Amino acid sequence: MxxxxxxxxxxxxxxxxxxxxPFCAEDFGLDHAFDLISYADPQSFYHVLDEPSSQFKLPQADTDDSAEENQLQMCRSVEVYADDGxxxxxxxxxxGQLQVQVVGRFCPVVNEPYMMGRIACVSLLSSLYTMGVSGQSVLMQLTISRKLTELQRDVxxxxxxxxxxDxxxxxxxxxxxxQVERSRWLSIGGVALGFYDTSKKFIVQEHAVPGDVLVLTKPLGTHEAVSAFGRLQEPKTRAKILRHISEQAVGEAYRQAIKSMGLLNRVNSFLMNIYNAHAATAIGEYGFMQHAEALARRQQENVSFCITNIPVIAGMQLISKRLVKGLSPEISGGLLICMPLEQALPFIDQFKEAVGYQPWIVGSVKSGRKTVYISKDARIISQFPDNCIIELDE
Amino acid sequence: MxxxxxxxxxxxxxxxxxxxxPFCAEDFGLDHAFDLISYADPQSFYHVLDEPSSQFKLPQADTDDSAEENQLQMCRSVEVYADDGxxxxxxxxxxGQLQVQVVGRFCPVVNEPYMMGRIACVSLLSSLYTMGVSGQSVLMQLTISRKLTELQRDVxxxxxxxxxxDxxxxxxxxxxxxQVERSRWLSIGGVALGFYDTSKKFIVQEHAVPGDVLVLTKPLGTHEAVSAFGRLQEPKTRAKILRHISEQAVGEAYRQAIKSMGLLNRVNSFLMNIYNAHAATAIGEYGFMQHAEALARRQQENVSFCITNIPVIAGMQLISKRLVKGLSPEISGGLLICMPLEQALPFIDQFKEAVGYQPWIVGSVKSGRKTVYISKDARIISQFPDNCIIELDE
Incomplete structure (x- = not known):
């Protein structure tokens, strides 16, 4: 077992x-029709979210769960909001120690096995980092699809x-x-632990105040880029993509997405402690808006988040309308952090020094009814080279 | 997923x-033919061990594993001997903290769901207790068999x-x-954690010296009792059992086994720290002898274990020849502990005070070649009432 x-x-x-x-299946004599992602559970998030009709909603925290007598309370420990799957x-x-435990398994979302392992690890640890906790140990969990051939398994x-x-x-x-198990589907993930001394400060994720700014540490569009890259390989969907964007541009967006998804959010955790973050969440499969909304809802003060900038992976705004509304699912996205402006500036500087690029101030915290809205004059930020734009689909 | x-x-x-x-399936309108244990993975230990021909061996620790270059070392942390599945x-x-992690899942071995949950928990935590570590947290893991009916699931x-x-x-x-998953088989278990301050003493399990005594904290015969009780319900095997032992005696042995399997080995862990235990192991599915042999092999000094007493659940020696040779698998067995005689006596007293019965001195540590042998004049200890003995199968 x-x-x-x-x-x-x-x-x-x-x-x-x-x-x-980049992984090259041919190098191992592997057939593209049986790529890594074909062993993902079709019920998993990204597949479901691919269909625009589906109403996949981030579950709201049970606030007034009137616990019936004799009802099993499965987690008797303090539970926090789990907003990232x-x-x-x-x-x-x-x-006097707190154990912070995050659990997650991830089905293949890219056809690059090495990167998929990294992406799973990044996604898993992000949940610790949103609380300013550094990871200490991980129990790796693998499910191996019974449908994999021996060659596929070995690669x-x-x-x-x-x-x-790594x-x-x-x-x-x-x-x-x-822990390794055979299953119908392929997945990788595990149980990550961090520890916190109760005498130390703990980022409780609910202290945003009007005047805070919102910092986003990775651009949006990871899933759109991966999806567009996949559709380019299919003769049926290829032409449709190429009507809006060049093949080269999709390739570049894909490589940018791969790099971004494989990037740990660890430095955030460290800097958030130094620069007095008031709240943070990891952006994942529910998309920017849903994660932001969940974060807004749980704030103690009556605040709303006003979004003024939407940083996207270059070119992805040309092929996805939902992306610029913050509705695209993200894979292993960045953190959305609420912090005072005067703290955000040194945070951004130090982040850039450590990671190599500048995170974005995407909006601000205002008095409000715990909602999130995109400002009418919001800008899409994209370093997309002009010569790659072919046509806008209006 | x-x-x-x-x-x-x-x-x-x-x-x-x-x-x-005792659980009563009829009370819920459940059919005995689909008892809890029928959803156990037939590849799991107890089933395999039921066949006397199978050579299920406790894996020996890799001592001179010449790690090839580029070989994935799956557990990069320090690994200890895992001798209990x-x-x-x-x-x-x-x-400066050590995290002790034990992982285990257990298929149903008894037809009592509540007790099965307890037994899984006891078995899991025993691995921590052998090291004198107290458990701190558990991530529960369940696999739910797809073959369960709705009624069975609900019960x-x-x-x-x-x-x-509990x-x-x-x-x-x-x-x-x-973590809950659907699977072909039913199982319950999880990941248990304990923590140890490196400044404190740690029971390293390899310091037995000649002159130590061997203490066993639960009687042997749990699996034999459960198995005999099951065979009593089958018309085919019923007569064979009743040739050697009365129905009442099997019932009593079964209840004793259930109680024993559901008993935490926690007090051992506590007392072992106080009374200077030199080494310990949990007795489980490989049976007394294999677990004892594994413990003997890993001792630093050249010692052997001489077994002089074999405490068994009353009556089970009448129906199982392998039991009195220490070859029967055990379910959620006790700990086998090496400790100085002068420490064993207060250990036994305090154990009795806490648990209600006296653990057994089952042998002694002598100079030797890291083997285990049963003394020629070894005694079988059983509080079996005389009037229940029907006939000995010689």
Missing amino acids: SGKLRVSLTSKLLKYARVDV CGTTITALAA FLPLMVRGFE CCKEADVKISGQ | SGKLRVSLTSKLLKYARVDV CGTTITALAA FLPLMVRGFE CCKEADVKISGQ
Whole structure:
């Protein structure tokens, strides 16, 4: 039922165990029709969200859950809002320590096994980072699809695991073990733990006040870029994409998305503690607006978030109308952070120094009814090179 | 793929959420042919071990594992011997803390859902207790068999979960969350964590010296009792059992086994720290001898274990020849502890005071070649009432 996976990376595999080397299925004699993402559970978020009709809603926190007598309260520990598809719990241990636990498994969303391992790890740890907690240990969890061929297993799994491991190492998180199971679908993720001394400050995610600014640390459009790149390979959908944007531009957007999704949100966690963040959330599969709305709802003060800037992966605004409304799902997105303006400026400087690019001030916190709205004169920020624009679909 | 289970216990179910009330399937209109254990993975330990031909061996610790270059070392943290079917790892966290993690899932071995939840919890936590570590938090993991009917789900799951929860509460372990998955088979277990300050003593399990005594904290024969009780219900096997032992005696042995399997090994952990235990292991599915042998092999000094007493659940020695050789699998067995004689005596006294019965000195540690042998004049200890013995099968 469960076991341990010990796999070796041949030098051929090692070549692809890097962020900057796109995976090449042909190199292993693998058929494109059975790419990594074909083993994703079709019930998983990104697939569902691909259909514009579906009303996939972020569950609201039960505020007035009148616990019936004899009802099993499954998590007897303090539970916090889990707004990123990850179950997050905080448990008071003996000796004044808080254990912050996040749980998440991720089906393949890109056809690059190494990057998929990284993306899963980044997504998982983000839930810790939104609370300003650094990860300490991860129990890796893998489900291996029974439908994988032996060749696919030998190529996909070592690379996925290595991607996950490399990312843990980068995050200074120890891997405390591994659970492997056979399943219908392929997934990778796990249980990540962080610890917090109760004597220290804890980012409780509900202290935004009017005057705060909203900082977003990764551009939107990851899912749109991955999806557009996939549709380019399909003869049926290829022409439709190319009506709006060049093949080269999609390729560039895809590589930018891959890089962004594989980037840890760790530095945020560190800087948020220094620069007095009032609240934060990770942007994930529910899309920018839903995550922002969930964050607004849980604030103690009556505040609303006014969005004035929408940073997107270059070109993606040309092919997706929902993206510029903040409605596209994101894969392993950045953090949305509420903090005082005077703290945001040094935060942005230090972030840039550590990560290499500048995060965006995307809006501000105003008095309001715990809602989020996009300002009428909001700007779309995109460093898209002009010569790649072909035509706008109005 | 995963989710949270929120189930309620009706008053009818609550009646069976107790150690001392045997589960009654008829009370819920459930068919005996589809008892809880029929949803156990047939590949799981107890089933395999039921066949005397199978050579199910406890894996030996890789001592000279010449790690090939580029080989994925799945657990980069320090790994300890996992001798009870649970994966145990020790991870050095920041700030001088050690995280002890045990992972285990258990398929139904008894037809009592509440007790099965308890047994899974006891088995899981035992792995922490062998190291003298107290449990702090548990992530509960459930796999729900797709073959369960709705009625079975509504009866089995709430009781199993409640049993697990009650046991956690008793052990003062917080439940930090829950992972639920659909699967072919039913199982319950999870990931348990304990923490150890590196400045404190840690029971490293390898310091037995000649002169130590061996203490066993639960009698052997749990699996034999459960199995005999099951065979009594089958017309085919019933007669064979009754040739050796009365129905009443099997029933008593079964209730004793149930009670024993549901008993936490927690007090051991506490007392082992006080009374200077040199090494310990939990007795589980590989049976007494294999677990003892694994413990002997890992000792630093050249010692052997000489077994002079074999405490068994009353009557089980009459129906199982392998039991008295220490070869029967055990379910949620006790701890086998090496400690100085002068420490064992107060240990036994305090154990009795806390738990209600006296653990057994089952042998002694001698100079030797890291083996285990049963002394020629070893005694079988059984409080079996004479009038229940029917016939010995010689």
